[in-house]
Amino acid sequence: MPFRIHNALSAPLEEFKPLHDNQVGMYTCGPTVYDFAHIGNYRTFVFQDILRRWLKYRGYSLRHVMNLTDVDDNTIRNSKAAGLSLRDFTAKYVEAFQVDRQLLSLEDPEIVVRATDSIDDMVKLIQTLIEKGYAYASEGSIYFRVAAFKNYGQLTKIDLSGIRDGARVDSDKYDKNNARDFALWKAPKEGEPFWETPLGPGRPGWHIECSVMSMKYLGETFDIHSGGVDLIFPHHENEIAQSEAATGKPFVRYWLHAEHLIVNGEKMSKSLGNFYTLRDLLAKGYKPSAIRYLLAAVPYRRHLNFTFEGLLQAQQSIERLRNFRNRLAHEPFPSGENPALQDRARAACQAFEDSMDDNLNTAEALGAVFAMVRDANTAMDHGELRAGDRAAFLETLERWDRIFAVLEDTDYGKLRQFGFIKEAREFAKPDTETGAPEGTEARAIGNGHRSGLQVESLTDEEIGRWIAERNEMRRKSNFARADEIRQNLQKAGVILEDSKLGTRWKRK
Numbered sequence: 002m003p004f005r006i007h008n009a010l011s012a013p014l015e016e017f018k019p020l021h022d023n024q025v026g027m028y029t030c031g032p033t034v035y036d037f038a039h040i041g042n043y044r045t046f047v048f049q050d051i052l053r054r055w056l057k058y059r060g061y062s063l064r065h066v067m068n069l070t071d072v073d074d075n076t077i078r079n080s081k082a083a084g085l086s087l088r089d090f091t092a093k094y095v096e097a098f099q100v101d102r103q104l105l106s107l108e109d110p111e112i113v114v115r116a117t118d119s120i121d122d123m124v125k126l127i128q129t130l131i132e133k134g135y136a137y138a139s140e141g142s143i144y145f146r147v148a149a150f151k152n153y154g155q156l157t158k159i160d161l162s163g164i165r166d167g168a169r170v171d172s173d174k175y176d177k178n179n180a181r182d183f184a185l186w187k188a189p190k191e192g193e194p195f196w197e198t199p200l201g202p203g204r205p206g207w208h209i210e211c212s213v214m215s216m217k218y219l220g221e222t223f224d225i226h227s228g229g230v231d232l233i234f235p236h237h238e239n240e241i242a243q244s245e246a247a248t249g250k251p252f253v254r255y256w257l258h259a260e261h262l263i264v265n266g267e268k269m270s271k272s273l274g275n276f277y278t279l280r281d282l283l284a285k286g287y288k289p290s291a292i293r294y295l296l297a298a299v300p301y302r303r304h305l306n307f308t309f310e311g312l313l314q315a316q317q318s319i320e321r322l323r324n325f326r327n328r329l330a331h332e333p334f335p336s337g338e339n340p341a342l343q344d345r346a347r348a349a350c351q352a353f354e355d356s357m358d359d360n361l362n363t364a365e366a367l368g369a370v371f372a373m374v375r376d377a378n379t380a381m382d383h384g385e386l387r388a389g390d391r392a393a394f395l396e397t398l399e400r401w402d403r404i405f406a407v408l409e410d411t412d413y414g415k416l417r418q419f420g421f422i423k424e425a426r427e428f429a430k431p432d433t434e435t436g437a438p439e440g441t442e443a444r445a446i447g448n449g450h451r452s453g454l455q456v457e458s459l460t461d462e463e464i465g466r467w468i469a470e471r472n473e474m475r476r477k478s479n480f481a482r483a484d485e486i487r488q489n490l491q492k493a494g495v496i497l498e499d500s501k502l503g504t505r506w507k508r509k
């Protein structure tokens with residue numbers, strides 16, 4: 002099945018075909034780095050990560066560019082309030098964004114660019130627009146003349162009849178009922194940062210930034226441009242106008258937009274008290290993998306209703322998959338093969354791939370793998386699964402996880418690495434004689450939550466080392482000490498299961 006996507010330019014599903022062989026150029030609007038990104042933002046970033054992973058899965062060679070908006074109305078306002086330079090102020094949020102991305106297992110785009118590093122290119126594009134008659138100056142600012150660009154509104158299907166030629170808007174954001182000439186370049190205001198340029202002093206408007214940074218790295222026409230639905234108007238509409246007016250060529254071939262995230266059925270907003278950054282959820286004890294799973298589970302063109310119940314279910318779903326994989330990998334099965342079961346595993350893989358090809362239907366892709374897990378668990382319970390069947394199921398899981406990226410338990414390691422949780426104290430100071438942990442005390446991060454990181458914990462490697470230590474104690478018949486290690490691990494949220502095949506562990 003070919004990969005089909007919903008292109009906002011053309012509406013119905015369309016087969017995806019890159020402009021050049023199997024090379025894909027993709028631009029995604031990055032965050033405006035004036036605050037911590039919220040989970041609505043991450044819904045879009047997770048969708049874009051799924052998209053990039055799927056393109057690579059399908060064998061495309063990807064060049065993905067993402068910008069960081071580090072100069073716009075918001076960054077200027079907040080840096081001023083903080084009494085910091087724009088660069089110093091935004092640096093904190095650039096770093097926070099990169100940490101959040103790693104926590105959510107978002108792959109790095111091939112190219113990440115800050116808007117303030119491309120001011121010269123923005124000036125050049127604006128000069129071109131002036132030369133071609135699409136832009137004009139007024140009171141030190143420069144505006145795009147919407148009436149001069151006949152194709153304005155192709156993405157939004159906008160009615161231009163209400164637009165008065167020459168009426169202007171200075172803010173970067175406005176609704177489509179207020180469409181009018183928008184600022185490409187903004188005259189300096191008292192106390193605001195500005196650049197001295199051939200256009201005069203000032204700073205770029207938000208929309209010109211993305212036109213310039215995308216074309217600079219991907220060429221005048223490229224394959225995919227993506228963002229949240231709230232960017233369709235005016236941001237993406239204006240990007241098209243600026244770019245196509247300047248080059249005379251089509252700007253982007255496929256536009257993909259992620260729908261809104263709502264919380265408990267309501268729009269997320271600070272005033273409603275239901276506004277969450279990723280860090281808010283971590284402080285409540287939720288795991289990054291569960292958050293990623295929940296954000297990925299709903300197909301990108303549907304509203305995602307975020308609930309804490311949903312996060313708990315996401316955590317359980319991940320647990321179920323990990324337990325299944327453990328069972329598959331470690332349980333002893335009779336030798337031989339059961340071809341029908343291997344066919345079942347391959348059919349699940351096919352169903353997963355077909356779902357992803359169908360405009361990234363992640364809900365069905367999840368459904369396909371869970372149906373397989375159910376059937377395979379039943380087969381194992383009935384002794385039907387043979388040792389030779391293992392590989393087919395592991396293969397399907399591995400392929401599925403190339404996209405969903407939740408099977409490896411990396412949460413604790415990453416949360417430790419970035420200082421969100423600390424090493425469980427009792428394990429941090431080994432007893433000098435035995436190298437063994439002292440008394441146990443668990444500390445929660447944030448206010449704790451029954452779902453997640455109740456306790457400080459250990460990385461997988463550390464747990465492995467303590468299990469080895471315990472085995473050594475048991476070998477030396479020091480059962481008291483062995484038992485103490487087991488209890489300490491339990492207090493740190495790690496359950497041991499001994500069997501004749503050795504010791505397995507899992508997190509509570």
Ligand SMILES: [Zn+2]
Nearest residue numbers: 030031211236
């Ligand atoms: Zn943008």
